[in-house]
Structures are given as structure tokens and as C-alpha cells.
Amino acid sequence: MSVVLKAEERAVRPRSIRKKLREEGRVPSSVHGNKMGNISFSVDAHELDKAIRENGLNAVYTLDLNGKKISTLLHTYQLDTFSRAWIHAEFLAVDMNEEVEVEAELTLVGTSKGVKAGGVLEQNLYAVMVSATPDKLPERVEVDITEMAIGDALVIGDLPAQDGFVIVNDSEEQICAVTEVSAAEEEATATAGEPEVITEKPAE
Template identity: 70%
Template sequence: MSVVLKVEERATRPRSIRRSLREAGQVPAAINGNGLSHISISLDAAELEKAIRENGLNAVYNLELNGKKISTLLHTYELDTFSKAWIHAEFLAVDMNEEQEVEADLVLEGLPKGVKAGGIIEQNLYTVIVSATPDKLPERVEVDVTALEIGDSLTVKDIPASADFTIITDVEEQICAVVEAKAVVEPEEAGEAAEPEVINAKPAE
């Protein structure tokens, strides 16, 4: 998946220029890698958010700068803790024929047989590192769990091989397991509680 975003070169001084850009709805950003050395740019925040929402974080972002397109991946970004407004973004320029490593979400698909029998499923791993050419990088890796019985588990090595990407994460990492539901111990009814000892009670005659 790839998408085109128009960007503009920006000044880096004075430091207040970043605040001015954000107030104008722009994201201060930079491009590095593949022979490029920190090109300072800005782009429309709404357009970037829309592109990520529609294409995901692992899409190829073709940045159109001065009439040329640079193939990139969104490498890192920073959002304001409270407002979630964009603070900065870093794009990594890539060779479309060279494999890259990124993080992809692990998504469990289906309802395990063990859950139908009264068990519960516990997920222990939520992402994996994958390697592929930029155009083949997945946003998510789906794992079918429908066959799992109580006591069964899945590890990374159980994920079916893909022709598009390779999983780099340790194959012994456990993804999930179906376990027995823990019994809920009900508190004793008040009427069933042991009678309290009476101090200095008069003995029965």
C-alpha cells in the first residue's frame, strides 16, 4: 500500500517556527536515510492523519517534494500527551527493493473450541517484527485460534509462512493460550457462619 503526500521544505530557525507551523495545522517533520541527510519538511496534519487512518502506519508514503517523489516509511512520530496533536514526525527514505523491518499487530481470529467449552483465552503477545520490501509490509498478522482446546497454546512458529514477509520475532514466543476459567468462590451465607463464642456465658444446668 502506498500513498502520496505533498510536503514542503521548511526553515529550522528560529525555534519558534515549529510552534507556528503546528498552529497553522502543519506537522514539522524530517526525511532521513537512503542517501538523504535530514531534510526538514512540513506537511498538512489532517492529510497525514487521514492517510494513516486509511492506509496504516506501515504503508509506503511517497512524499512529493519540489516535483519529485521520495518513497518513505513513517519511522517515528511524537504526539502531545493530552491533546494528541502532532509534535513531530520522522520519515525514513527507502529503496523499494530492499527489505525493511517493522512492527505489525497480532490479531486473533475466531472463537476457540476451548472457550466454547468454558475456558478463556489469554493473549500474551500483541505485535511481531516482520521483514519485507516496503510494498509488502503488513499492518497486521492474523492468527486463527478456532481449533484451540483448553490447555492448548500457540507460539510464533505456529504462524503460517507468508510469501510476502518473514517474521523476525523469536519463534518460541507464546502468542496465546486457552486456560480453564477460575472458579469463583462465593462467601459463606450469614446463616451458615459458625456461631460466635459467648464470653462468660452461664453453663447449662
């Protein structure tokens, strides 16, 4: 999926220019890669927010810069810690015919048989690295766990072949496991459910 962002080239100096751009509702940005030098520009903050909200972080963002269309991926970005306002965004220019590697969220889908039987699901991996051409990059990878019983573990190598992309993590890396509830955990759960008993100090 490709999303067009209108970009305006900007000066790099003085540094106060970036603050002025943010005050005007624009995001100081840069793009590099795919045999092109670093170019500084800005995009509208609301348009960038909307594009990411609707298409995700792994979408192809086509920059319309000085009449030229540049296919990019959002490489890194910085937000204000408190206000979550944009501070800077860095885009990576890509060749649409060449594979790239990005991180995608890993989402467990369904309720396992083991959990229904009283087991506990432990998730060890929350994101994976995927390789694909830019237009095939997934925002997330869903993993069906409904058939997992108590004692089962799922590793990368257990996943079926994906359509359009490849997961490049080590095949033995564990995604999740369903384990039995330990005696200590059962005791802690039972204790947490017991009402507190308050006794009065006997009169002297």
C-alpha cells in the same frame, strides 16, 4: 500501497518556526535514510491524519518534495498527550527493492474450541516484527485460534508461511494459550454473582 503526501521544505531555526507551523495546521517533519541526509519539511496535518486512517502506519508514504518523489515509511512520531495534535513526524527514506523490518499488530481471530468448552484464552503477544519490501509490509497479522482446545498453546513457529513477508520473532515465542479455569477463579466468579446480604443490628 503508496500514498502521496505534499511536503514543503522548512527552516530549522528559530525553534518558534515549528510552533507557527502547528498553528497553521501543518506537521513539522523530517526525513533521512537510504543514503540521503536529513531534510526538514512540513506536511498538512489533516492530510496526514486521513492518510494514516485510510492506509495504516506501515504504508509507503511518497513525499512530493520540491518536485522530487521520495519513498518513505513513517518511522516515529509525537502527539500532544492531551489534545492528540501532531507535534512532530519522522520519516525514513527506503529503497523499494530492499527489505525492512517494522512492527505489526497481532490480532487473534475467531473463538477457540477451548473457550467454548469453558477455558480461558490468555494472549501473551500483541505485536510482531515483520520483514518485507516496503510495499509488502502488513498493518496487522491475523492468527486463527478457532481450533485451539483447552491446554493448547500457540507459538510463532506454529504460524503458517505468510504471503509477502516474514515474521522475525523467535519461533518459540508464545502468542497465546487456552487454560482451564482455576478453582480460585471459579470461586471468585461464583462469589461475584451472589447477592449481597444485609443484616440489621439487633436492637439493644
